[in-house]
Structure formats: structure tokens, C-alpha cells
Amino acid sequence: MIRYTVKRLLLGAVALFTVAILTFFLMFLVPGGPFLSEKTPTKATLAALEKKYGLDQPVIVQFKNYIINAVQGDFGPSMKQRGRNVKDIIGERFPVSAKLGGISVLLSLALGIPLGCIAALKRGKWTDNTILVVTTIGIAVPSFVTSIVLMYILGLKLGWLPTFGIEKVSGYVMPVMALSFYPTAYITRLMRSSMLDVLGQDYMRTAKAKGLSPALCLFKHALRNAIGPIVTYLGPALAFTLTGSFVVENIFTIPGLGNSFVSSITNRDYTMIMGTTIFLAALLIFFNIISDIANKLIDQRIQLN
Amino acid sequence: MGMLSKHRPFSMHLKVDDFLPANEREKESLVVMRESVGFWRDGFRRLTKNPVAMISFVILIIVLVFAFIIPSFYPYSYEWQIRGSENLSPMQYSKAEQQQIADGEKVFPHVLGTDNLGRDYAIRIMVGARISLTVGTVAAGLILIVGSLYGSISGYFGGWVDMVMMRIVDIIYTVPDILIIVLLSVTLKYPLKSLADSVPSFSWINTVGVGLICIFIVFTLLYWVGMARLIRGQVLQLKETEYVTAARALGAGHRRIIFKHLLKNSIGLLIITTTLQIPSSIFTESVLSFLGMGVAAPLPSLGSLAKAGLDGLQSYPHRLFVPAGLIALIILAFNLFGDGLRDAFDPKLKN
Numbered sequence: 001m002i003r004y005t006v007k008r009l010l011l012g013a014v015a016l017f018t019v020a021i022l023t024f025f026l027m028f029l030v031p032g033g034p035f036l037s038e039k040t041p042t043k044a045t046l047a048a049l050e051k052k053y054g055l056d057q058p059v060i061v062q063f064k065n066y067i068i069n070a071v072q073g074d075f076g077p078s079m080k081q082r083g084r085n086v087k088d089i090i091g092e093r094f095p096v097s098a099k100l101g102g103i104s105v106l107l108s109l110a111l112g113i114p115l116g117c118i119a120a121l122k123r124g125k126w127t128d129n130t131i132l133v134v135t136t137i138g139i140a141v142p143s144f145v146t147s148i149v150l151m152y153i154l155g156l157k158l159g160w161l162p163t164f165g166i167e168k169v170s171g172y173v174m175p176v177m178a179l180s181f182y183p184t185a186y187i188t189r190l191m192r193s194s195m196l197d198v199l200g201q202d203y204m205r206t207a208k209a210k211g212l213s214p215a216l217c218l219f220k221h222a223l224r225n226a227i228g229p230i231v232t233y234l235g236p237a238l239a240f241t242l243t244g245s246f247v248v249e250n251i252f253t254i255p256g257l258g259n260s261f262v263s264s265i266t267n268r269d270y271t272m273i274m275g276t277t278i279f280l281a282a283l284l285i286f287f288n289i290i291s292d293i294a295n296k297l298i299d300q301r302i303q304l305n
Numbered sequence: 306m307g308m309l310s311k312h313r314p315f316s317m318h319l320k321v322d323d324f325l326p327a328n329e330r331e332k333e334s335l336v337v338m339r340e341s342v343g344f345w346r347d348g349f350r351r352l353t354k355n356p357v358a359m360i361s362f363v364i365l366i367i368v369l370v371f372a373f374i375i376p377s378f379y380p381y382s383y384e385w386q387i388r389g390s391e392n393l394s395p396m397q398y399s400k401a402e403q404q405q406i407a408d409g410e411k412v413f414p415h416v417l418g419t420d421n422l423g424r425d426y427a428i429r430i431m432v433g434a435r436i437s438l439t440v441g442t443v444a445a446g447l448i449l450i451v452g453s454l455y456g457s458i459s460g461y462f463g464g465w466v467d468m469v470m471m472r473i474v475d476i477i478y479t480v481p482d483i484l485i486i487v488l489l490s491v492t493l494k495y496p497l498k499s500l501a502d503s504v505p506s507f508s509w510i511n512t513v514g515v516g517l518i519c520i521f522i523v524f525t526l527l528y529w530v531g532m533a534r535l536i537r538g539q540v541l542q543l544k545e546t547e548y549v550t551a552a553r554a555l556g557a558g559h560r561r562i563i564f565k566h567l568l569k570n571s572i573g574l575l576i577i578t579t580t581l582q583i584p585s586s587i588f589t590e591s592v593l594s595f596l597g598m599g600v601a602a603p604l605p606s607l608g609s610l611a612k613a614g615l616d617g618l619q620s621y622p623h624r625l626f627v628p629a630g631l632i633a634l635i636i637l638a639f640n641l642f643g644d645g646l647r648d649a650f651d652p653k654l655k656n
Binding site for chain 1: 472475476477479480481483484485487488489491492493584588591592595596597598608611615618619622625626629630632633636637640641
């Protein structure tokens with residue numbers, strides 16, 4: 001177990017370092033520095049600015065400094081939002097996205113697990129078929145389509161919910177629905193197939209033969225054994241909701257990290273892009289590792305190699 | 306042979322008739338009644354019996370016809386701005402066009418109206434669908450090439466080659482893909498553009514479009530790992546089979562074994578994975594275009610059309626719902642068709 005954990009952490013660290021290298025050097029491919037967009041500054045000002053942000057040093061030195069600072073959680077000052085640090089912007093914007101993503105993942109778990117169980121227990125009946133059709137659609141439809149349809153019907157036509165912002169609690173409803181549609185569909189499908197697998201096992205027959213009540217059979221024997229794939233999917237689900245927020249936050253104008261990432265790309269705010277990418281990558285890699293380890297802990301049958 | 310006599314069931318006496326050469330009629334009866342059914346025919350028979358897969362297939366064919374054939378003789382072009390025909394509703398004519406009709410000229414109706422620059426919306430949708438389908442299929446094809454080669458080499462050679470190659474796959478697998486895709490599609494545009502402008506032999510990049518090339522590169526760089534893992538698993542199994550040993554004993558080279566034996570025998574898996582890769586590439590491309598990082602204007606993509614439609618949602622909802630619905634339909638049809646292919650050609654993969 002420890003060996004596995006160490007191996008996963010090392011692999012994660014290498015992956016994160018790869019992301020850092022990629023982000024850093026890709027930024028050099030972009031012509032037209034960050035100070036060129038507005039009125040062109042004089043050569044002297046430009047030199048002073050470059051000195052201030054350390055852009056006059058050789059690339060390797062810049063990279064070294066960047067990595068050393070990034071490890072300490074300092075991503076430098078934002079190049080577009082004057083006088084603010086990337087760290088502070090992330091600190092301000094991320095909780096919004098995290099809240100949105102967290103609620104969405106919880107909702108999709110709360111819906112997906114029971115729905116998957118029901119579909120497995122009613123296999124081949126109309127309930128199962130309905131659930132299958134809805135989840136197939138859920139997996140195929142991009143979140144921006146879901147957001148748009150929700151916004152049009154609930155926001156514009158019926159006027160029940162606000163179409164932008166999250167000042168009111170009701171503002172959360174549509175973004176959360178849009179973000180959780182895909183993970184809910186995915187979890188339902190995972191749960192269904194894993195449940196079907198478990199229901200066919202010998203120990204389920206034994207449990208039934210012992211005279212256990214169906215509820216006890218389901219909760220104590222089936223659910224526990226079938227939950228593994230869901231735990232593994234938690235990491236990717238979180239990744240989906242956090243990166244899905246790029247689109248959803250954009251549509252519903254929510255001041256989260258996804259929205260600011262998209263605008264930092266259009267503004268060519270280098271430090272902001274790099275900082276957000278590395279921050280999100282670290283977070284996602286970490287959650288992937290956690291969910292894999294959690295799955296191994298739950299299910300001791302899985303070979304650790 | 307050996308029908309024993311009823312009267313003496315335990316007799317060892319043999320009938321001489323049984324040892325005569327078979328006559329024509331007896332030979333006939335040995336011929337297998339049914340024609341032998343090959344891999345492809347068997348799969349296609351199962352596929353055609355699957356109504357969901359067949360409906361999806363028909364939908365895809367219709368979309369393909371609209372995307373690639375109809376635009377070539379459609380009376381409007383996707384970048385043609387008609388003065389005075391801005392923001393028309395579906396089937397509506399502008400004043401000038403009404404005048405033309407009154408004069409007895411024939412004017413082709415704007416089936417889906419026009420956009421804010423007076424461009425016929427139906428043709429923009431068709432060209433947008435063409436872009437989406439091209440992105441999906443070309444990206445899936447590139448992924449197929451890279452992934453299957455990488456996976457089969459890794460699985461075939463095994464040992465430290467396999468270990469190193471799979472560690473690389475593990476690392477790429479751990480990297481959050483959408484972040485890197487966004488990053489790459491933003492940054493790669495500039496060097497590609499300058500490459501196309503400065504080096505004459507790369508000027509074809511401009512004709513295809515920098516944005517499109519960029520998306521192909523990005524998808525190929527990141528999405529081949531899933532394919533590589535699947536193929537490696539398959540190759541690990543296949544390389545232990547007798548026919549590979551036989552091929553090796555006959556002196557076949559590595560290249561021949563990989564292409565003729567290992568990859569050819571994983572053809573089912575390759576087809577299914579590639580088909581299911583197409584919708585996921587379309588999905589990602591539409592999200593990128595929606596965020597304004599995909600194909601560049603004036604070339605429409607379904608994602609960028611949806612984005613443009615979002616601004617006029619109140620007054621022109623169809624401008625949003627047609628592209629958005631079409632993306633969903635294409636992805637759904639590909640998914641269902643891919644599932645059908647899987648059930649037909651590789652039932653083991655189900656689940």
C-alpha cells in the first residue's frame with residue numbers, strides 16, 4: 001500500500017512538472033508580449049517593465065525562478081490586473097468554482113448511485129430502459145448545450161431562475177444542473193453495470209439463501225462491493241466539473257476560476273494562465289491519486305502493483 | 306461406419322460394405338450445409354439486426370450528405386454577406402428579395418434565416434457540421450495511427466521498452482487533458498501561422514486553416530494514450546498465440562508480425578475504439594469553439610455558431626438551438642453506432 005501510494009505520488013509529481021514545463025515554454029511561443037496590446041510603451045518603459053517582471057533574464061533562469069516560486073505557492077503578479085497577485089486572484093475565485101463543482105459532484109452521487117441501483121435491479125424493465133435512454137443523452141450532450149437549454153426554458157421563457165450570477169441561492173440551480181448532468185449520467189451507468197456484476201456473484205446467492213432481507217442484501221452485500229468504480233470515478237468527476245466550469249461559468253457569468261481562466265487567455269495574461277493551469281493540474285492530479293488510493297483501501301481484492 | 310447388427314450387438318464382425326469408397330451421394334451429405342460465416346459477415350449481420358445502430362447510421366449518412374454534398378450546389382455560400390438581408394427569420398425574404406420575386410425571379414428561400422451579417426444560416430450550419438465531422442474523423446484517424454503503433458510496439462517488445470513507454474503513457478494520462486488542450490490551442494496558433502507564412506512548403510496550412518491544424522495536433526498529442534493502452538493489452542494477449550510463434554519461426558520480421566498479425570487481429574478493437582473516439586473529439590472541439598479557441602472566423606463550427614447564437618437568444622432562439630441540437634445529435638448518433646459496432650464485432654468488450 002505504501003509502495004503504491006509513493007509510486008502514485010511520484011508519478012503525479014512528474015506529471016505536474018511536465019505540465020509546468022509545457023505551460024512555461026508554450027507561453028514563449030506566443031508573440032507580442034503582454035505589454036504591447038494597449039498604447040505601445042517606449043523602449044525604456046518596456047525595458048523597465050521587463051526588468052520588473054524578470055523577463056530580461058535568460059529563459060532557463062526565468063524557468064528556475066518560476067518553479068521555485070510556484071512550489072512555494074507564489075505565481076507572481078498578474079500582468080493584466082494591476083497590483084494583484086495571481087495567488088490572490090486564484091484564492092478569491094477558486095472558492096466559487098469549488099463550491100459549484102462540489103455541489104455538482106455531490107448531487108450527481110446522490111442521484112447517480114440510487115438510479116444505477118434501480119436500473120440494475122429492474123434490468124430490462126421500462127424503468128431500466130428509461131434510465132438508459134436518459135443517461136445515453138446525458139453522456140452525449142455537451143454541458144454548454146445543457147446550460148443553454150436550461151437558461152432558455154427556466155430563465156428566459158418561464159422566468160423562474162436568474163440567468164446570471166450567484167448572488168441569490170436560486171442562481172446556483174441552473175449551473176449545478178448543467179454541470180452535474182454528465183457526471184450523473186456517467187455514475188448511473190457505472191453503478192448499473194457494476195451492480196449487475198455483483199448481483200450475479202455467488203455470495204449474493206448465499207446471502208439470499210441465508211434468508212437476509214432484500215434491503216440488507218442490497219445495502220450490506222451488493223452496494224459495498226459495487227461502489228468501487230464510483231470511488232475511482234470521483235477524481236475524474238471532479239476534474240470534469242472544475243474544467244466544465246470554463247463553459248458554464250462563462251454562460252451564466254459566474255465570477256469563478258473557470259471564467260477568469262478563459263478571460264485570462266483572451267487577455268494574454270501569461271502569469272495568470274500559467275498559475276491557473278498549474279494550480280488546477282495539481283488539484284486534479286491530487287484528487288485522482290486520492291480516489292485511486294481510496295478505491296484500493298475499500299476493495300482489498302484489487303492487486304497493488 | 307460400424308452400424309452393428311441389431312441381432313448381435315456385441316459381435317465384432319465387421320461389415321465389408323462400410324469400407325467401400327464413398328459414392329457421390331454419400332460425399333454430398335458430408336458437405337457442410339451452411340456457408341461458412343466469416344468475421345465481417347457475422348459482425349455485419351449482427352449490426353444490421355440492431356435497430357438503434359442502424360437508425361444512428363442513417364442519421365449519420367443524412368448529416369454527411371448535408372455537410373459534404375449539398376453545400377457544393379447550394380445557392381448561397383457560408384461567407385457571402387447579402388446586403389439588406391440581415392437577421393431574417395426562417396423562410397423570410399428581405400425587401401430586395403421580395404422585389405425580385407415580384408419581378409418574376411426565383412429566389413432560394415433562407416430556410417433557417419440569416420445571421421446578423423446577412424449570411425444564409427442554413428449553409429453556415431451545414432459547413433459547421435462539415436468542420437465538426439472533419440475534426441472528429443481526422444483526429445480519430447490520427448489517434449488511431451499513433452495509438453495503435455505505440456501500443457503495439459510497447460506490448461510486442463515488452464521488457465524495459467514496455468516499461469518506459471507505459472510510464473510515459475501514465476504521465477500523459479495523469480495530465481488533465483482539457484487544460485493542456487486549451488493551452489495548446491491558444492499558443493500553437495502563432496508558430497503555425499508564422500510557419501505557414503514564411504516557409505512555402507507549409508503554405509497548405511493556411512488553406513486548411515491554422516485553427517483546424519492546431520486542433521488536430523492537440524488531439525493527437527493527448528488522446529492517443531487511451532488507444533495505446535487498449536492495443537497494448539490486446540497485443541500482450543495476441544503475441545502469445547501459436548500463429549505469432551509460427552510466424553516468428555518462419556523468420557518474419559518485427560514489422561511484419563506487428564502489422565500482419567498483431568494489428569490485423571485487433572481490427573475489431575481498432576474500429577470500435579476509433580468510432581467511439583470520433584464523438585469525443587467532436588465534443589471537445591465544440592467546447593473549444595464555444596469558448597472561442599477553435600476554428601477561426603469566418604469559417605463556422607457548430608460550437609462557434611452556438612456561441613454567436615447565445616448573444617441573440619431572446620430574439621433568435623433558433624440560431625442557438627439548431628447548432629446546439631445538431632452537435633448533440635451527431636455525438637449521440639456516433640456513440641450509439643459505436644456501441645452497436647462493439648456489440649456486433651466484439652461482444653466481449655460490452656459492459
